Amino acid sequence: MEKTLTVDTEKCCGCRICEQFCAFNHGKNISEDNTRIRVVKDHKAFTNTPLVCQQCADPICIKVCPTKALNKSATTGAVLVDQELCVGCRICVQNCPYGGIHYVQTTKKVVICDLCNGDPKCVVNCPMQAIEYQDTNAAEDKYRERIVGTIGGVKS
């Protein structure tokens, strides 16, 4: 069954441990260039928002890529970047509706969450359980319940 990564922005505390373990898993060093997930803090709104690929069913990034550098993994559903084909035009970055694609300054190419081949390190290391990796069918239940519960006047 296909699985999906979800981020709960209400739970995220902005510690950026996800960035650290993502970067370490992809490049052995903690730097923006190595991380596929980035937490954006808004001090005025008191929010922390992890920006990461949402594995769209029909990804815009793949459609707009002029060099066919992106393709969807048949096993995990992650959008994989062929670093040979990527020319760093950043059109995918501009078109991603979730800000989930990151341009790397040093390589001049983009990186996208590869779900750590099905074992996302951000999920296991998140101290707030704000990032989950679960069956696509059930992934949204919690969020739907939150909204429906509020509309119904009862917080679930």
Add this chain to the structure above:
Amino acid sequence: MNKQQLKGLAGKILRVNLTTGSIVVEDSDPYLFRYFLGGRGVGAAILYKELAPGIDPLGPDNKLVFTVGPLEGTMAPGANKMSVSFKSPATNSICWSLAGGHIAPELKFAGYDGIIIEGKSPKPVYLWINDDKVEIKDALAYWGQETHQSEDAIRAEIKEPLSKVMVIGPAGENQVTFACIQADHFREFGRGGGGAVMGSKNLKGIAVRGHGCIEVHDGEKLEELTRNVNEILAKHPKANARKAFGTNEMIDGINALGFWSTRNFQEGSFDGVDKINTASYKNETVFSDVSCYGCSIACGKNARNKKNPYFSAAVEGPEFETTGLLGPNCGIDSWNYILKATEICDKYGMDTISAGAVVALGMELYEKGIIDKVTTDGLDLKFGNGEALVQTLENIAFRRGFGDILANGTKTVGEKYDALAYAPQVKGLEFATYDPRGAKGMGLTYAVSSKGAHHMTSPTMGVEIGNNNRFSEEGKGALVAETQKYMAIVDSMAVCASMRFALSLNQQMRLFEAVTGVALSDEEGMQIGENILTLERLFNDREGFTRKDDNLPTRFTEETMTSGASAGQKVNLNPMLDEYYQVMGYDKDGKPSKSKIPYFA
């Protein structure tokens, strides 16, 4: 030893002279980091080397030395502290203050292990550090602005939403002696008046953005150690209490034990505690959790009054110390006013501990009839008057009326009104929220700290409670010496003090080794801690500090606690002082017998 032999360093230190406008990039001296680790220790060493004795803390000769350690910018747990060292305008002693958040790793990513600010700019400026591009920029438009406002404005001007920015507010500009430096809205370099020093240099802020990365000695080992620490923290009861309630988890316990600062330390337990206890903090105010870089505890709490829209401004915190000093110590039993007072301190840029202490002293003077409404600008400055507290804090920030007097701290106020006996300060720095009569080690901690009455130089209260000997003076000299050394290491490794729940001394040394490649034994670690303390004391010795400055106001040494679970207690300081000096190898007057510090030898 060179940079290659001490991994984990960015390798450069930025030296900025605001008088001449010169910006020089120097190589980091790896020996400095080998012998003093980073953060507080390296800051003390640079100050000791570079600051002439007797200089005016608010003059151009003072320096602001911002330092991080090898662990910052790596995945080491809770490695998010930046230290700033300077000569304090509140105490004329050495001072350092640490802030968490996200600016410390950012400085490493930008390529620097520290920033040394010298001189005084002829006009308001801010510093913009964008990797290797460093500029001194005009800040005239931001001078006079509140902290959050100017931070956002600077971030907008440099067009870098991910930059980390520290600023001072009006209190720093007006050189209130306990003005703080505020980073990323809610993380403060709080104590000792670093904000006033920054204001005296016409430096409004420092913005940092970095894209680089830090090479470590053994990444696999570091990852393993970090995962291990995070696993311990996930199960640790104290860490979980912090996760649930922030540092305010301590309210109920410290109050019940009768040493929670109440009405300018006249009492040790607060009759209004039920309205501001740990549970009510959580239920009535907290709306989300927030964490500093790489910390799995998330003790930061975003809070606002959920019911009363008049007090709708949200803050991060208040921390336990803030609650104690702005709450019970001013007789305030309402989250409304504690939150409001916190907001005022945050937006004008003041240390909440000293601010709460100095207003409370004003309240006692007012209730004793030593001052009246003519002095207090018409305010009914009695304990419990929240509006008077809020108004007085504003007056302090802008040095208006009575606020101009209070802006110089409790020592100056105590001297002016013959009230030094109950001005809760040591060397000019105000007490934290623990009344030392309820944990005698804290009395010694306040007395001997090189920066004045700061609790985190040696927080012994937990051990004293655990050992059931908090009212005893016996052995506290050794306990404080040991704890001080340990805290000097923590502050110099520049990890958050809350990491102590999971990080033993040995684990800190293993982290240091994984990052730098330099293996230190626990004994070597403790020796470094001792060297840092000695160095700080040598700095003060040069400034003329002696045993008489390691003292407590007589309220704590002669007046017994009147009520509560610490009733009947007072602090017998001298035997503890003698033991402490002996354990540390100082003479009877508290002077280090000779410099045994390797780096300076």
